[in-house]
Amino acid sequence: MKIVVGIKQVPETDSVKIDPKTNNLERSGIQGIINPFDKNAIEAALQLRDQAGGEVVLLSMGPDSYTSSLRDGMAMGADKAVLVSSRAFGGADTLATGYTLAKAVESIGDVDLVLFGRQSVDADTGQVGPIVAEFLSVPQVTFAETVSLESENTIIAKRQLDSAVQDIKLTLPAVITVRKELNNPRYETPVNMKESFEKPITVWTEADLNLDPSQIGQAGSPTSVTNVYAPTKEVKKTTILPEDPVQAVSELLGKLD
Amino acid sequence: MDNNEIWVYVETTGSKIEPTSLQLITKAKAIADGRKVVAVVPETSSINAETTVKEYGPDQIKTLVDDHFAHATDEEIADALFQVTDKNRPDSLLFPATILGRSIAPRLQAKLGTGLTGDCLDIYYQDGLLVQVKPTYGDNVMCDIVCPDRRPQMVTVRPNTFRAEKGTGGATEIVQSKFTFHKEANSEVVATDPIINSSSKLDDAKVVIALGRGAYSDKNIKLAQDLAAKLGGMVGVSRPLTDEPEFSHDDQIGIGGASLSADLLINLGISGAVQYTVGIKNAKKIVSVNIDKDAPIFDESDFAYVGDVTDFLNALLKQVR
Amino acid sequence: MSITIEQNKMLIQMIKEFTANELAPLDMDIDSRGDYPDGLFQKVVKTGLLGMTLPREYGGADFDYVAASEALEKMATGNASMAVTLEGHFKTIEQFIKYGNKALNDKYLPSASKRIFAFSMTEPSGGSNPKGIATRAIKQGSNWVITGDKIMITNGGLAEVYCVLSKTEDDQLAIFVVDKDMPGFKFGKREDFIGLKGVPVGEVVLNHVVVPDSHLLGVIGQGLEIGDNAHADARVLMGAVLAGITEHELQTAVSYAKERKAMDTPLYQLQVTQEKIADIAIAKQNIQALYQKGANDKVAGKPYAEVAAMAKSYGSRSAVAAGDKALQILGGYGYSHEYPVEHLIRDARAMELAEGTIEKMNLEITNAEIAK
Incomplete structure (x- = not known):
């Protein structure tokens, strides 16, 4: 089984803030880490590989520095990695990103399953998985809570909607995005860390992929960001209740009615 | 051909209509400014969701009726929607940011080759464009996003961001849309099990008692549960407490958890990180109890009590009938 | 990079x-x-x-x-x-x-990536003094027969492979490798120590355990040298552990001093607290510098035994003293089981004894200085 896991490198989100004066993102000095949800996708891929054999290929789109996340994924046990990297891909929104990744999956070839984390913690909200599935014309299960191999080419995945739980049977090839609840990602092991520097990371530019230049990068992106700012807080008029709890409660109940 | 309409996808599961879709109809009407508000309702022949949807006053309801929708896959729903949107593209197309909405919308987006902004917290028109306000970086940062050239302008909107209001006036035209349900050969919903407890969701509870790290003790949990029972409400927690054995992810309020629409929310020992407060901004009355007088949660509150959570709960339990 | x-x-x-x-x-x-x-x-x-x-x-x-x-x-x-x-x-x-x-x-x-290996020198007759070693290794054809009692073994009971310091018939010291599954191998009692409570420290009793020649580590007569080398390696790593313990003490003290107020003033704004926090922070930095020099010298192939002894000697005393200061900042809470400080002191205290007492290390440091 050949499994591709799409991963994204993200800044450690808690530390990203907006400068309230300039409205600029303060990202300096913030380390890139592997998108936490993507680790669940890698773990799912490794478990399927351990069960059915085959290989796990990591796929990411971004600058050279993304190799550190690809290495992290290989230190968990993935076999190799592909980085799609070029200035031509810059400024891509979810549509252009999904298109490019789908083309990369086609170039990797003979892929049975593409896995993604449910969403990246920094920017998008889980759109890329379904977009890739659509461009590849393959079925999908999103937000999967369980993924089990039913036969050589079918998988049953469980997904929880607001009012029902669905069991969805997929005939491979397919795309699955996974929830955090699916598994506990394994730790990188010291031996795998060393090996991650010996495993190949293939870098592809637009020249290596069979794609339509008008569908990548800024040109292929229908949306644009016009403004970035800190969330405004509505200041409420707050009534401070008296210190004595009994008085506080009676005043509160009086005012609530 | 494009038109000047705002379409809202009405999600139905079983006989239930997703409340966010109704909220979006109300919002669409508020920002329409002459645009026609159209509710798009894929449903089985037995649901008749249009009867309920009509009460919220869209200008038109397009139903897509096929019994296969009872167990339809994302691919099948996206395909059906594509058939009705592609030839006569609306100006904007709004989805609830539910699991289903977030799964179908991007597939449809790729089919239509247009832009989609996920998980919006606000939408409005400016200079003829739909401005899509979206949080990023764990809600620490807000972005305004537009889709200038392609149509429809697609968004998914977070549940309970807006309030649904039943409409007045104007007649609603109900149209049954022509389309063909295409079975997808490579995927199939083989089982659908209803979630029994779906009625007791935090999102929809009228009264919520919320516990945070600063109130975590056996005694306070018990008192909070007693109070919730007395007020006919539910107990929720901030993110850190979901790691404790008494609570789970289902009890979480804020990012990744519930967005409240409660009439009364009582915050106990919650400091008020943005990750939490984003989930409470639609609560009507907010009471907060914290030992730290500088806790940010007080800025979001109508009533503030600086002091001990247990004392406050005891007093409240005594005085509430 | x-x-x-x-x-x-x-x-x-x-x-x-x-x-x-x-x-x-x-x-x-x-x-x-x-x-x-x-x-x-x-x-x-x-x-x-x-x-x-x-x-x-x-x-x-x-x-x-x-x-x-x-x-x-x-x-x-x-x-x-x-x-x-x-x-x-x-x-x-x-x-x-x-x-x-x-x-x-x-x-x-x-x-060795699946099971623990342990080093055992100490015997009931007293300390790590090589002269008093009573464990005997008797040559029998191409085998050795080992009999003796080893105590206070770090990871004793948890470990599956033991390096045993023994004395041959001609009174030479040598180290043999024994496996817990060998006939004649028995675990003895586990020490009831006051600190590092997770680490089993225990006894191994060997009754005519037979090992082949190849189980001799190094050569006959090299027992002490290997023991000293093991000490030096252990002390670098223990220096690191002590830096970690001191960091834990520091974090506990700092977060308490930030939260806790005395008359509306956070503790950290009081000079008496500042003096203690500064001392703990400086101690941590010094322990770190010592063990890192030991590690760097070892990796570079330079002599590192003396600085390793310093890392553990200075490190253990300083971590205990730093823990005492942290305890004082926390007051009654520091003296209670509710906060980690008291067990950090007990943990650090172990390393004034293990892998050579402070006194032994100071002797080695002095000898090294005299010899310069």
Whole structure:
């Protein structure tokens, strides 16, 4: 089984803030880490590989520095990695990103399953998985809570909607995005860390992929960001209740009615 | 051909209509400014969701009726929607940011080759464009996003961001849309099990008692549960407490958890990180109890009590009938 | 960035995560129950941490002492016991790598990433004094027959392979490798120590255990040299553990001093508190500098025994003293089991004794200075 896991490198989100004066993102000095949800996708891929054999290929789109996340994924046990990297891909929104990744999956070839984390913690909200599935014309299960191999080419995945739980049977090839609840990602092991520097990371530019230049990068992106700012807080008029709890409660109940 | 309409996808599961879709109809009407508000309702022949949807006053309801929708896959729903949107593209197309909405919308987006902004917290028109306000970086940062050239302008909107209001006036035209349900050969919903407890969701509870790290003790949990029972409400927690054995992810309020629409929310020992407060901004009355007088949660509150959570709960339990 | 630096960064990042998720939350529990909870040690094994320093040819990751010591520092910041368990293992396999013959290493080292190896010198008759060694190794054909009693073995009971300091018939010291599955091998009692409560420290009784010639580590007569070398390696790693303990003391003291107020003034704004926090912070930095110099010198092939002794001598005393200051900042809470400070003092105190007492280290440091 050949499994591709799409991963994204993200800044450690808690530390990203907006400068309230300039409205600029303060990202300096913030380390890139592997998108936490993507680790669940890698773990799912490794478990399927351990069960059915085959290989796990990591796929990411971004600058050279993304190799550190690809290495992290290989230190968990993935076999190799592909980085799609070029200035031509810059400024891509979810549509252009999904298109490019789908083309990369086609170039990797003979892929049975593409896995993604449910969403990246920094920017998008889980759109890329379904977009890739659509461009590849393959079925999908999103937000999967369980993924089990039913036969050589079918998988049953469980997904929880607001009012029902669905069991969805997929005939491979397919795309699955996974929830955090699916598994506990394994730790990188010291031996795998060393090996991650010996495993190949293939870098592809637009020249290596069979794609339509008008569908990548800024040109292929229908949306644009016009403004970035800190969330405004509505200041409420707050009534401070008296210190004595009994008085506080009676005043509160009086005012609530 | 494009038109000047705002379409809202009405999600139905079983006989239930997703409340966010109704909220979006109300919002669409508020920002329409002459645009026609159209509710798009894929449903089985037995649901008749249009009867309920009509009460919220869209200008038109397009139903897509096929019994296969009872167990339809994302691919099948996206395909059906594509058939009705592609030839006569609306100006904007709004989805609830539910699991289903977030799964179908991007597939449809790729089919239509247009832009989609996920998980919006606000939408409005400016200079003829739909401005899509979206949080990023764990809600620490807000972005305004537009889709200038392609149509429809697609968004998914977070549940309970807006309030649904039943409409007045104007007649609603109900149209049954022509389309063909295409079975997808490579995927199939083989089982659908209803979630029994779906009625007791935090999102929809009228009264919520919320516990945070600063109130975590056996005694306070018990008192909070007693109070919730007395007020006919539910107990929720901030993110850190979901790691404790008494609570789970289902009890979480804020990012990744519930967005409240409660009439009364009582915050106990919650400091008020943005990750939490984003989930409470639609609560009507907010009471907060914290030992730290500088806790940010007080800025979001109508009533503030600086002091001990247990004392406050005891007093409240005594005085509430 | 060189590959080595990148790899070391990866290791430290992973150790921090592992410690934060798996060890730190159990720190108080390990101290109060006096053991590792079920499954914890297995998790450490599964994550491949035992093979951190083992050469690649034996299935290890071959991280050097600069990386391994920093890893143990970070781990000890969350839980010192597990860091000491790894220290005992790392220093033992280091002696195989340096002194082991090919047959021995081929036979044993491939399992060193799955099971713990331990080093045993001390006997009931007293201390680590080599002259009093009563364990006997008698030559019989191409085998050795070993009989004796070893106590206070770090990881005794948990470890499966033991390096045993013995005396031959002609009164020469030699180290033999025995396996817990060998006939005549028996575990004795576990010490009831007051600190590092997770680490089993125990006894091994050998009654005519037969090992082949190849189980001799190094050569006959090299027992003391190997013991000294093991001490030096252990002391670098213990310096790292002590830096971690001191960091834990520092974090506890600082967060308390920020939260707790005396008459509306946070404690950290009081000069009496500042003096203590500064002392703890300086101590931590000094311990770190000492063990890191030891590790760097070892990796660079320079002599490192003296600075290793300094790291442990200075480190253990300073960590105990720093813990005492942290306790004072926390007041009554510091003296209670509710906060970790009191057990950190007990943990650190162990290292004024283990791997050579402070007095022995100071003697070695003095001898080294006299000889210069």
